[in-house]
Amino acid sequence: MQSPSNSDHHHKSITSQHPLHHLHQTPSQPCMMFVPAKVSIQRPHLLMPTFTLRRCYIQLVCAVFLVLVVLIIRMLSNVRTTFVSFHADSDTDGELVVLPEEFVQKRGALCLDGSPAGYYIRQGRGVSRKYWILHLQGGAWCSTQEECYKRSFTELGSSLRAPVSASFEGFMSSDDAINPDFHDWNMVRFLYCDGGSFLGNRSQPIKYKSREIYFRGAAVFDAIIDFLLTQADLGSAKKVILSGSSAGGLAALIHADHLRKRLQKIKSVHAVLDAMLFVNLTSRSGQKKMMNILENTFHLHHIKDSVSLSDCSQKMSDDTKWRCFSPMYFYKHMFTSAxxxxxxxxxxxxxxxxxxxxxxxxxxxxxxxxxxxxxxxxxxxxxxxxxxxxxxxxxxxxxxxxxxxxxxxxxxxxxxxxxxxxxxxxxxxxxxxxxxxxxxxxxxxxxxxxxxxxxxxxxxxxxx
Structure with a gap:
């Protein structure tokens, strides 16, 4: 018997070890090879934008959402708090109080831009809780429609532009080293936003450059007093000082007797008047500039109809009533000690x-x-x-x-x-x-x- 050759032995060894050995059962069967089919992948074609009701609805919703976000951000940046009663004590500054909308609308107590009147307040301490200083802020006047229009976009014409707090210094300071006599009194500073020394009394706004400008200073003064009486315990006061600086000093001069009549139950009412002796002297250019400013402001704001001037102006003609807006002329009619x-x-x-x-x-x-x-x-x-x-x-x-x-x-x-x-x-x-x-x-x-x-x-x- 012939023994197998080395080559045959080698062939069998390789065949038995090959992992695909079971696919080659017969030598005559051809070897098959599987090749994956070539797949052609096409990119999707984007449809041209078309107008559909659904697309319009989505865009509208997005636009409304963006507008709401902007409005919310703007509202938060201009947030103002309305207090119905005293808020927490403030050591130094006064905090802004904007009068409630319904309260303001009934009285027409509006700033130049139509926003509600307001004031800054710091609560008194200890026995001085019954003592009040009401201060009228200064800031000159607007005596033309253009001046009042420009002013209506500032804190001197809008409570929306006013900062939420104000520094109280000097006569209103809470530091007993600076202000030993009055440091612990209730302090109120009226927001000066009417441009007419809190005395304007024009019943209807003036439309100027597509903006309505209001001249309601007298109503602003009375509304703040009403609110303090009904909501802030001013009615139980024992002492009240009405003070003012510059244009606010002129306002305090003219409002002092009117306030005294409104606070009849309060025995001690005085006035402190600062930087308001605007006497009618001739300028270096030969003009009566102070007279012109006061007279133009008086007529533009309809100050002649302010009740605080009635004792001075009731027997005067409309052409001469503006003189009551002059400090030295009005002083002759003032009763309150100042x-x-x-x-x-x-x-x-x-x-x-x-x-x-x-x-x-x-x-x-x-x-x-x-x-x-x-x-x-x-x-x-x-x-x-x-x-x-x-x-x-x-x-x-x-x-x-x-x-x-x-x-x-x-x-x-x-x-x-x-x-x-x-x-x-x-x-x-x-x-x-x-x-x-x-x-x-x-x-x-x-x-x-x-x-x-x-x-x-x-x-x-x-x-x-």
């Missing part, structure tokens, strides 16, 4: 009404001479205030505008008491009346030099 603060070199008055435009540290000799003449004219014009037995006064030579609610409140000139001491002495009857009867003796150049040391951090105080 304290007057003013500079005989009032920087706003010198610049805006009298055309004095020099840097106070660099005025020419002719400008200094004119300023000295103005000082003499002012003192002669306010003679009735200077000689009043029931009123106090503090006139300074410092070229400042407002005295009451800034850092000058505690600063005396050499040889004088500070405004803070003078007001306290007058109000509480302390010491002698001489401390509440300060008349400056310094000439203008000397006053600038003396006052400068009190304002090293605020040189612009002496700028025009």
């Amino acid at each position: 304290f007057f603060l003013n500079s005989v070199h009032d920087r706003w008055y010198l610049n805006q009404a009298l055309d004095v435009t020099c840097d106070f540290n660099k005025c020419s000799s002719s400008e200094i001479k004119y300023i000295s003449d103005i000082r003499t004219g002012l003192l002669e014009t306010v003679h009735a205030i200077l000689t009043s037995q029931k009123d106090g006064r503090y006139l300074t030579a410092c070229p400042v505008h407002s005295v009451l609610v800034n850092n000058f409140f505690t600063q005396p000139l050499d040889g004088h008491v500070s405004p803070q001491e003078a007001i306290g002495d007058w109000y509480f009857g302390r010491n002698s009346m001489s401390s509440a009867n300060v008349i400056p003796r310094e000439a203008f150049p000397e006053a600038v030099s003396l006052c400068y040391k009190y304002f090293n951090d605020d040189e612009k105080t002496f700028k025009r």
Whole structure:
């Protein structure tokens, strides 16, 4: 028997070990190979955009959603809180209260842009919870439609633009070192958003540049008083001081007797009037600019119909009633006891009404001479205030505008008491009346030099 060859043995060995051995059962069967079919993958064709009701609906929903998001963001950025009763104590600042819409609409108490009236408040402490200072904010006037239109987009014409809190300084400070006599009283600062010293009384708005402008200052004043009486316990007050600065000082002068009549149950009602002696002197250019500002404001805002002026204007013709908007003319009809603060070199008055435009540290000799003449004219014009037995006064030579609610409140000139001491002495009857009867003796150049040391951090105080 013939033995297999080495080659056959090798062939069998490989065949038995091959993993596909079972596919080759017979030598004659051809070897088959599977190749996957070639698949052609086509990219989907996008249909051309077509207008469908469903597509329109989706786009509309998205647009509405975006608009709502924008409105919500804007609303949150301008959020204002309306308080019906006192909120939590604030140590220093006053917090904004915007009067409720329904309360405002019944009274027409609207800012220039038609937004609701408002005020800032800080609650009193301890025994002083029955004592109130109501302060009327300053900010000049708008005496033309264009001025009022521009103003309506600012916090001087809209409660929507007003910050949610306000710094209370000087006479309204909560620091007993700065304001020892009144620091713990209830403090209210009326938001000045009407442009007419809280005295406008035009029944219908004026449409200007597609915007309705409201002149409702008198209604704003009365509505805030109504709200404080009914919702903030002003009705139980024992002492009330109505104060104001600049245009707010003129407003406080004219509203003082009216407020006194409204608070008949309150025995102690006084006024503190700051930077409001806008006397009708001739400017360097030969004009009566102060008279023109007051008269134009009076007519534009229909101030003649304000009840606070009735005692002064009732026997006057419509053409002459505007004189009651002049402080010295109205003062003859004022009954409420008042304290007057003013500079005989009032920087706003010198610049805006009298055309004095020099840097106070660099005025020419002719400008200094004119300023000295103005000082003499002012003192002669306010003679009735200077000689009043029931009123106090503090006139300074410092070229400042407002005295009451800034850092000058505690600063005396050499040889004088500070405004803070003078007001306290007058109000509480302390010491002698001489401390509440300060008349400056310094000439203008000397006053600038003396006052400068009190304002090293605020040189612009002496700028025009």
